[in-house]
Amino acid sequence: MRKDLLLELADFLEKLDPSRFDIRTWRKPTKNTVGFVSDKQLLTDSNTIACPIGWAATLPSWKEAGFYMGKLDISKEHLSNPLSTPYTMAIIKWKGDPDIDSYDAVQAGLNLPRGMAEVLFEQDNYADEGYTPSIVVAERIREFCNVSEDELMDLILSYDEH
Incomplete structure (x- = not known):
């Protein structure tokens, strides 16, 4: 498990301005779509989330x-x-296996146990699906990084059942 990457993300999320975080927000990938946010914009524009x-x-x-x-x-x-209209959205990918994306890519790229990516990053696995502060996500990341390998699956299942 790539604890180094997870803990770096936790550090980042703890310092992030709360108004810049929304666990429900998907970035749009092209400039011609409403809600488009590039990496550069995300890092330099104080209004993006x-x-x-x-x-x-x-x-x-x-x-x-x-x-x-x-x-x-x-x-x-x-x-x-x-009545919905087809659209394109941004999604996380991993160069180690370009055929997968989303939680599968995070799980593979970070060498996480099955289900852990969803427990850490899916809004439905938090008590308040509508608003989850970045500090709460950071705390959960730290909790998972600090538990022993033997207890990790039990912890994943305990959150996954909620």
């Missing part, structure tokens, strides 16, 4: 580990509402 993985993708050590923001096209057949 991102989720924990959106921020992680801006950290040099995460980039060196092969993480980057790719694109995911949501087509008509993926949409549950017939």
Whole structure:
């Protein structure tokens, strides 16, 4: 498990201006889409926000580990509402296996046990799905990094059941 990368993200999230964080926010990947945010804009524009993985993708050590923001096209057949419009969104990818993305990429790239990426970064695994401060995500990352390998799966399951 890449605890070094996780702990660096926790350090970053603890110092992040709370108004710049929203666990529910997906970055748009192209300049012609509403909500587009490049890595540069995210780092230099004080009004942009991102989720924990959106921020992680801006950290040099995460980039060196092969993480980057790719694109995911949501087509008509993926949409549950017939009135919804297809769109493209940004999604985390890992150079070690370009065929996977999202939590699968985070799990593989950080060598995490199955289900841990979702427990750490999915909004549904936090008590208040509508608003989760970055400090709460940072605390959970630290908790997972400090538990022994023997207890890790029990901890993952304890959060996953909620």
